[in-house]
Amino acid sequence: MKERFILGFPPECSDRPITYHLIKDYRFKVNILRAEITPGKEGRLLIEAEADSKDFERGMDFLRRERVLVYPLKRRLNIDLERCIHCGICTAVCISGALDMERRNWQITFNVAQCVGCELCIKACPLRLIQLNFLNNLNG
Amino acid sequence: MPKTIDEINKKIKKGEAVVLTAEEVKEMASSSGIKEVAKKVDVVTTATFGPMCSSGAFINFGHTRPGIRMAKIWLNDVPAYAGLAAVDAYIGATELSETDPNYGGAHIIEDLIKGKDIRLKAIGTGTDCYPRKTVETYINKDNINECFLFNPRNAYQNYNAATNSSKKTLYTYMGILLPNFGNVTYSTTGELSPLLNDPGLRTIGIGTRIFLGGTQGYVAWNGTQFNTTTARNRKGIPIGPSATLALIGNLKKMKPEYIKPAIFEHYGISLFVGIGVPIPVLDQEIARAVSIRDRKIETLLCDYGAEGHPPIARVSYEELKSGSIVINNRKIKTGPLSSIYVARRIAKVLKRWIVSGRFLLSEPVAPLPRRSRFKHLIIRKGGKR
Structure with missing residues (x-):
């Protein structure tokens, strides 16, 4: 299994090497795409994680026990393509290339596998059609 | 040929x-x-x-009875320009709502096109010919007079x-x-x-x-x-x-x-x-x-x-x-x-x-300028009278 997640670290787990355990104990192949710490609040890590399905489940259990929030990226970003006018303004800020123009029909394409969750497109969309969905923390 | x-x-x-x-x-x-x-x-x-x-629309609201000379106008809390005749206004696309930073004149234009009701608030000073001083009502494209994009x-x-x-x-x-x-x-x-x-x-x-x-x-x-x-x-x-x-x-x-x-x-x-x-x-x-x-x-x-x-x-x-x-x-x-x-x-x-023959071409009535320069605004103190 290979998927992109945003891990949300509450302040109380800042003293534990959680990513180390994911790699070492649960054999996750981790590619860190983005990391940020909000002062006094939480740390956020965007990772692409690959593991076999059994390790994957065990790793998720571990994160749950450690009270780390897990947001799968593909369920986070929601684009209302029905109302989209395909102006392309969002593609200009999407440096990962997840949002791009299909140059035959000049329509927006969104490839979630390339998204790094930078959220710039949300601010860029002049019709405000791109939204974050906060309801999908896998740890409930 | x-x-x-x-x-x-x-x-x-x-x-x-x-x-x-x-x-x-x-x-x-x-x-x-x-x-x-x-x-x-x-x-x-x-x-x-x-x-x-640089887009906007002129609107004529029609007169209330008794009438008002609208001196300040708001459409869904977006100020419209009222410095025209009693019930004429211009709503500019970039004008911002006084209550919602993500709503403005462009949204008023869209709501008008969609036939939505828009809250109109206007105040005036009250004159002999237009004694009313305030009005609050709802307008839409069907209950106003002319409304054209300019x-x-x-x-x-x-x-x-x-x-x-x-x-x-x-x-x-x-x-x-x-x-x-x-x-x-x-x-x-x-x-x-x-x-x-x-x-x-x-x-x-x-x-x-x-x-x-x-x-x-x-x-x-x-x-x-x-x-x-x-x-x-x-x-x-x-x-x-x-x-x-x-x-x-x-x-x-x-x-x-x-x-x-x-x-x-x-x-x-x-x-x-x-x-x-x-x-x-x-x-x-x-x-x-x-x-x-x-x-x-x-x-x-x-x-x-x-x-x-x-x-x-x-x-x-x-x-x-x-x-x-x-x-x-x-x-x-x-x-x-x-x-x-x-x-x-x-x-x-x-x-x-x-x-389909529904649209005919028109000969220009007059040409666009052949010579025109874009000037910058010079900041200076005092002006000639």
């Missing part, structure tokens, strides 16, 4: 006119040549659908592309410009754009009938900031902002898919305006102009991270539309601001109107 607009209109009425979109005619020119275009094609439809801040500056004949050399992200009317030349944005639709298909403005003038927001509109005047001094390339295309159009049309007949409010983060509100302009192919010179492709249409790439937005490169629309350009040996992502997708649809709709 040269044609006249009158002859083309006769063909349109008989259902015999040959009408192609700007993209179709360029394909034809590359396979059959310019002479063939001049001989066979009567009309070329051009279009654009981009954010155009946009002082639309359809720019070319515009700068934008990038940012500075170390911080810039929030501009050209979209979000990432630091250290992080991206490039451009706002013209290039080879599909109206005024780039008639660079000498031979067929477009005051009174030209056009597609505006889904209905028929007209060129009212030259647009503001009209500039004929911009340098031109070998094909006669201005390299950067030059001519503009002031446009007018009946808002009540417009369609919401061709007029859309836009929010630019940390900048403000603007309005996407759908415009289609027919170009009559009168002779070989015009046939040549409508056949010019994106690789021969160029603009200046300006650095919005530096004072005065100086140009740093000359780029073609072929490069800009490819998705990336190279600056200082680095590949930089490009993104459009105008919807080519919707512009193509407008060009096709206008083509259909003409083919």
Whole structure:
């Protein structure tokens, strides 16, 4: 299994090497795409994680026990393509290339596998059609 | 042999006119040549659908009984200009709501087109002829008198592309410009754009009938900031902002898919305006102009991270539309601001109107200015009386 997640670290787990355990104990192949710490609040890590399905489940259990929030990226970003006018303004800020123009029909394409969750497109969309969905923390 | 607009209109009425979109005619020119275009094609439809801040609508609300001379007006908390006769107003697209930063004049225009009710609040001083001092009610496009879009500056004949050399992200009317030349944005639709298909403005003038927001509109005047001094390339295309159009049309007949409010983060509100302009192919010179492709249409790439937005490169629309350009040996992502997708649809709709005989071409009543300079505002202390 290979998927992109945003891990949300509450302040109380800042003293534990959680990513180390994911790699070492649960054999996750981790590619860190983005990391940020909000002062006094939480740390956020965007990772692409690959593991076999059994390790994957065990790793998720571990994160749950450690009270780390897990947001799968593909369920986070929601684009209302029905109302989209395909102006392309969002593609200009999407440096990962997840949002791009299909140059035959000049329509927006969104490839979630390339998204790094930078959220710039949300601010860029002049019709405000791109939204974050906060309801999908896998740890409930 | 040269044609006249009158002859083309006769063909349109008989259902015999040959009408192609700007993209179709360029394909034809590359396979059959310019002479063939001049001989066979009567009309070329051009279009654009981009954010155009200098837009707005005049409204006449009708009189209450007893009447009020409206001195201040708000529509859904968005101030409208009231310095006209008693119940006339102008709502500008970029005017912001006093209560909601993500709502403005452009949204009022959209809500009017959609037939929604809008809260009108107005105050006056009370006069002998208009004694009322306040009014609060709801209006929509069916219970007001005239409501027409009158946009002082639309359809720019070319515009700068934008990038940012500075170390911080810039929030501009050209979209979000990432630091250290992080991206490039451009706002013209290039080879599909109206005024780039008639660079000498031979067929477009005051009174030209056009597609505006889904209905028929007209060129009212030259647009503001009209500039004929911009340098031109070998094909006669201005390299950067030059001519503009002031446009007018009946808002009540417009369609919401061709007029859309836009929010630019940390900048403000603007309005996407759908415009289609027919170009009559009168002779070989015009046939040549409508056949010019994106690789021969160029603009200046300006650095919005530096004072005065100086140009740093000359780029073609072929490069800009490819998705990336190279600056200082680095590949930089490009993104459009105008919807080519919707512009193509407008060009096709206008083509259909003409083919079906519902839309006739108009001879310009007067030409657009041949000479006009863009002046800067000089700040000075004290003025001559």
